[in-house]
Amino acid sequence: ARNNPFGAAAPRKVGITETALRDAHQSIMATRLRTEDMLPVAEALDEVGYHSLEVWGGATFDACMRFLDEDPWERLRQLRRRIRKTKLQMLLRGQNLVGYRHYADDVVREFVRRAVGNGIDIVRIFDALNDLRNAEVAADQVKKEGAHLQMGISYTTSPVHTLDLFARQAQDMVGMGADSICIKDMAGLLSPMDAAALVSAIKARVDVPVQVHSHYTSGLAAMSYLAGIQAGADVVDCAISPFAMGTSQPATETLVAALQRGPYDTGISLEKLLPVSEHFTRLREKYQGQILGMAGVDINILLYQVPGGMYSNLQSQLKEQGALGRLREVLEEVPRVRREMGYPPLVTPTSQIVGTQATMNVLAGERWKVVPKEVRQVFLGYYGRTPAPVDPQVQKKVLGDEKPIVCRPGELLEPELEAARAEVAPWILQPEDVLSQVLFPAVAKDFLPRKFARTTKQDVGLQTLEGEAAYPV
C-alpha cells in the first residue's frame, strides 16, 4: 500500500566505495597491479565523486613487497598526493593487521598510526570470528588518530547467526566508537532478502551509516546491494566494470545506472566513469595472463553455502589424495565440523581450518582422530572466541586436559617493535620500515636492504645479506 513500488527506506544519496585498487584487484588478479599502473588513473578517480576509494590493506601490503619489490607505504603516499578530494580507505584484519597472525598491541597501534599518517581516512576493521576483542586495540587507535572507524561484521549463516546477534554486534561496535558499520560478505552468500532484513535490523538498533560489501561469486551481490539500499544501506562497495563481477564486486557503472534519477541516486555521472573504465580495460588487457577467477556464477556456493575458494581447495586437496569421489561426503561433513567448532564464519583462515578438518574426518575413517595444529589452536582460544561454544566432547578429544585461554589473544603477546627495529636498523629509511619487518620478516629481510640500496645508491654490501637478498648494484 505504498505509492512508490521501489524501496522501503527514505530517499537519500547512496555512496559508492570503489574497490578497483584493493579488493577487486586482489580478487581478480591476485594483487599484481603496480603503483605505476594506478597513478595515471588517480586524478580521474578523484573526479568521480565516490564515497571513498579502497586502495590499501588486505593482501596488497604483502604482495607489494613480495611480488612487486615495491614499498606499500610509498604507494599510499603517491596515491594520496594525487587523490586530494576523495577519502582513502583500507582494510585491516583486526589484530592480524594486513598479515596472517596476531601481532602484539604495540605493533597494532604503530601500524594504525602510520597508516593514517600516510593518508588513510577510513579504516575498515574486522575479525574472522567476529570476536570484537581482536579488533579492540586497532579500533581504539583509529579513534585516537581521528580517522573514520568502520567496523565490519563477517557475514555468515548458522543457527546462532541471527539478525539479533548481528544487530547486537553492531551496537557493540558503535559502543567501541565505530563511525559506520560494514556488512562484510566475503563469500557472496548474502541473499537480497537477508541483506534487506539485516540492514533493517542494524538500522533499527544503531544510528550510524551502514555499508554493504559483497562478492559476485554466486551472482547475488548486485541484488543484495539493491535490497540492502531499499532497506536503508548508505554505501555499497563496487568495482569499475573491467574489474567487476565474478569473484570481485558488482560493477560501479551498473549500480550508478540502477539508482540514477531515483530516490537513491548516487550523484555519480556515467561520463566521469568512462575514463576510469577505459584505464582499467587497458590494465585488463596488459595483465591478461594474470586475470584469475571465473566470470560466471558458482552454483556450489549456493548449494553448500561455502565460499568458492573453499570449494575449489577441497576439490584439489581430495584430488591430491586420489579421493575426489568423496567430495560430497566432505561437503556434508563441513556443517557438522562447523557446528562442533562453534560456527566460525567461513572466511580466511577459518574456511581452510574447517575444510581441512572435514577432509580429515572423512578420510581418516574416524571423526576428530587426526587434528591439525590450527584446529587445536581454535579450540585453545588462540583465534578468539567462537560465535557459539565449541562441542565439549570434541574439545575433550582434541585438547585432552589442556585448558583453553579465555583472555583476549593479543594480551599474551610481548611487544615486538623494539626487537624488529634493531634487526633492520641498517636499512631503515622511514619509521614504517620497522612495521614491514615485523609483519613479513622473511620478505622484508630481502626487500628492505634492496630498497635501501636503490634509494641511497649505496652498495649495501653483499656480505651483510643472506642468500637471495644479494642486490645487483
Next chain:
Amino acid sequence: ARNNPFGAAAPRKVGITETALRDAHQSIMATRLRTEDMLPVAEALDEVGYHSLEVWGGATFDACMRFLDEDPWERLRQLRRRIRKTKLQMLLRGQNLVGYRHYADDVVREFVRRAVGNGIDIVRIFDALNDLRNAEVAADQVKKEGAHLQMGISYTTSPVHTLDLFARQAQDMVGMGADSICIKDMAGLLSPMDAAALVSAIKARVDVPVQVHSHYTSGLAAMSYLAGIQAGADVVDCAISPFAMGTSQPATETLVAALQRGPYDTGISLEKLLPVSEHFTRLREKYQGQILGMAGVDINILLYQVPGGMYSNLQSQLKEQGALGRLREVLEEVPRVRREMGYPPLVTPTSQIVGTQATMNVLAGERWKVVPKEVRQVFLGYYGRTPAPVDPQVQKKVLGDEKPIVCRPGELLEPELEAARAEVAPWILQPEDVLSQVLFPAVAKDFLPRKFARTTKQDVGLQTLEGEAAYPV
C-alpha cells in the same frame, strides 16, 4: 512503515522460464546447439519445476536448417516427447514469425497451427515497433489453437514511451486475448526502478500475469528482475548458470537462491538444477570456440542507451569506412534520428536501420541526404506504425510526394502457401516442410531435398537439384 523490508507486492510463488535452449543459446553461442546436445538433458529439465522452458522460435528455426542441417519441427517433437510435465514456450516475431520479413496471413496462421500442433504450449508474440496490428493475426490463431497467448512489449526509453503508454498497450493486448504480458527488454536497458514502476503500472491496469525478460549486458538484469518481482511480476526469464549473464539472461540458480525461503520463493530446489548445470557446463566446454559475447558489463549501453550489438555494429561500420574517430558523433546522432523516425525501440531490425541512417547522416555531411531502402520503408509504413509520428519535414525529404500506407502491412500480402507447396512438392515429408520453404526459401531449397533423401534413403537425383544442393548419396 512496513514490517517486511523486502518487497511491496503480496507473497506469491514466482515462476522461472528457462531460456537455455532458446534465448541463452542464441545469445551466447549463436544458436549452434544440436538437438542431440539438448535431448540428454530434457528429462532433467522436466524435473526442475520451471514455469516453462523456452525451446523454440527466434533465430533457432533458421539456424537449425541453415547451419545444422536439422529439421526444426523434428527438434520440437523430440523435446516434447521427453518433456511431459513442463510447458514449452516459443518466441514469435508477430507477422515476421521466425524470419526477417512480414509473411502473408495464411502463412502466419498455418505456422502457429503447426507450432502448437507439434507441442508448443505458450507462444510469446511481439513486434519491434509495438504495432499490435503486426501481432494480431498470429495472436488470433494462438487463441484458436487453445494455446497460451503471451504478448510481449518491446521495452525502450523515449519521451513517448511513458508508463501510461506501456500500460495501455498491455490493456490492448489483454483485449486481444493475451493470457499474460511480457516486458521484453532485448537490450538490457531496463533499470530496476523502471522495472518496478512498469510492473506496477501494468498490474494496476490488467489482471493477467506479468513476466519480465531482460539481458545481462549492462549488468542490470538481475536487479531489475528483483525489483520487478517486489512490485508484482509473476515470472522471470533465466538461463542456467553456464549459459547465463553477459549477453544472456540472469542465472537460474542465482534467482532461485535469491528468492528461496522468502515471500517470492520459486519452489525450485538447487539440487534439481545441479544436473542441468552440469550438462550445460559440458556443452560450454564442447563448444568453447563458439562461445560468443562478452562476460562483463558494457558501459556504453548505459551511457548511450543503445543495445550492445548496435554499439559494436556502429564501431565496425565506421572502422570499415576509416571513420572510427566519428563514433561519438554517430552515437549522438542516434537519438536525433530516432526522434525523427518516431522513436522506434532499438531492436532487430530497427536498431540496424536507425544505426545505419545515423552513420550516413554523419558521414555524408548532410542529414538525410543518403537514405537506404529500409529507412524509406519505415517512412512508407511497411514496418508498421511508429510509436510517435515521424518528423513531417524529414518524411518529405525521404519520400517526396509518395504517400505512406496506413493499413496493417500484412494486409497487402497475397497468400503464399500454395505457391510454396507446389515448389517443394517432390520433397514434402510433412505439412511443415511447406512452412520451412516459405520462411527460408534459399535455405530450404537445399535442405528439404537433402532431408528427403536422408529419410527415404532415395537418391533424389542430382539433376533435380541446383548447385550446392547436390546430395552425396
